[in-house]
Amino acid sequence: MTALDRGEMRDREEGSAFEPKFGADGLATCVTLDASRGDVLMVAHMNEAALRATLATGVLHYWSRSRGALWRKGDTSGQTQTLVEMRVDCDQDAFLAFVNVGCDGGACHTGRRSCFYRRVERENGEIRLVEIEASKPRVATALG
Amino acid sequence: MTALDRGEMRDREEGSAFEPKFGADGLATCVTLDASRGDVLMVAHMNEAALRATLATGVLHYWSRSRGALWRKGDTSGQTQTLVEMRVDCDQDAFLAFVNVGCDGGACHTGRRSCFYRRVERENGEIRLVEIEASKPRVATALG
Numbered sequence: 679m680t681a682l683d684r685g686e687m688r689d690r691e692e693g694s695a696f697e698p699k700f701g702a703d704g705l706a707t708c709v710t711l712d713a714s715r716g717d718v719l720m721v722a723h724m725n726e727a728a729l730r731a732t733l734a735t736g737v738l739h740y741w742s743r744s745r746g747a748l749w750r751k752g753d754t755s756g757q758t759q760t761l762v763e764m765r766v767d768c769d770q771d772a773f774l775a776f777v778n779v780g781c782d783g784g785a786c787h788t789g790r791r792s793c794f795y796r797r798v799e800r801e802n803g804e805i806r807l808v809e810i811e812a813s814k815p816r817v818a819t820a821l822g
Numbered sequence: 823m824t825a826l827d828r829g830e831m832r833d834r835e836e837g838s839a840f841e842p843k844f845g846a847d848g849l850a851t852c853v854t855l856d857a858s859r860g861d862v863l864m865v866a867h868m869n870e871a872a873l874r875a876t877l878a879t880g881v882l883h884y885w886s887r888s889r890g891a892l893w894r895k896g897d898t899s900g901q902t903q904t905l906v907e908m909r910v911d912c913d914q915d916a917f918l919a920f921v922n923v924g925c926d927g928g929a930c931h932t933g934r935r936s937c938f939y940r941r942v943e944r945e946n947g948e949i950r951l952v953e954i955e956a957s958k959p960r961v962a963t964a965l966g
Contacts, residue, residue, distance in 0.1 A: 692957070716860060718918055765954070766940055766951060794909040798909065807910065808838070809838075
């Protein structure tokens with residue numbers, strides 16, 4: 679790493695300039711948390727357009743890798759996420775979004791509140807998943 | 823999506839089999855939280871070897887993209903992360919790791935406790951970062 683690289687890294691880490699860094703695929707990671715409960719609802723990706731749209735409108739936008747499209751969360755499910763606070767990490771390639779959720783407060787397309795509804799357990803050398811939030815019947819069938 | 827694809831997706835989402843999914847770059851996202859306080863300390867990446875080593879040893883291992891190497895967090899800083907609970911998301915490509923942290927309890931190489939020490943603020947159409955956790959002098963100079 680050159681002195682210039684180190685200077686740039688220091689500016690990015692210690693400065694007040696917002697210089698989001700996207701990967702080779704154009705994406706950065708967004709961890710979305712319930713603003714009132716503080717727990718993680720989901721992890722998704724943002725390209726620059728999704729990040730800009732989120733900050734401009736105060737409603738969470740993501741980039742759907744499976745659909746290859748910009749995605750305003752809640753458009754089909756009603757589970758719209760209103761931004762309360764956004765934080766960025768040291769190297770500005772990951773974001774925390776604290777949100778209020780519309781509709782039933784859920785975020786996962788399986789019908790659960792959080793996408794992290796299973797615990798990874800190791801028992802007698804075997805790894806398996808244990809459900810910690812049960813699914814529930816849900817009328818909507820479309821993703822997100 | 824074929825019926826077979828849908829069946830596989832359903833198994834991955836609703837089953838108890840641990841089938842972690844890594845991206846084209848061989849990586850999955852890990853969000854690491856302080857087990858006692860519940861807040862996010864850092865976001866990093868795991869390849870399959872890092873994930874297996876984490877589950878086998880109970881100490882968090884990551885894949886360092888900048889160094890291109892497996893990385894047992896804390897080896898140089900002392901900020902070892904002991905796994906308390908791991909959760910996986912619906913499509914099994916992101917993990918939450920709840921950890922106890924050794925040394926001073928911090929996780930960020932800048933000397934702060936959390937990597938998310940800045941809030942993104944929008945004021946008069948300008949976006950800037952506001953520090954919410956100040957840096958502190960630190961003896962260790964090496965990353966992680």
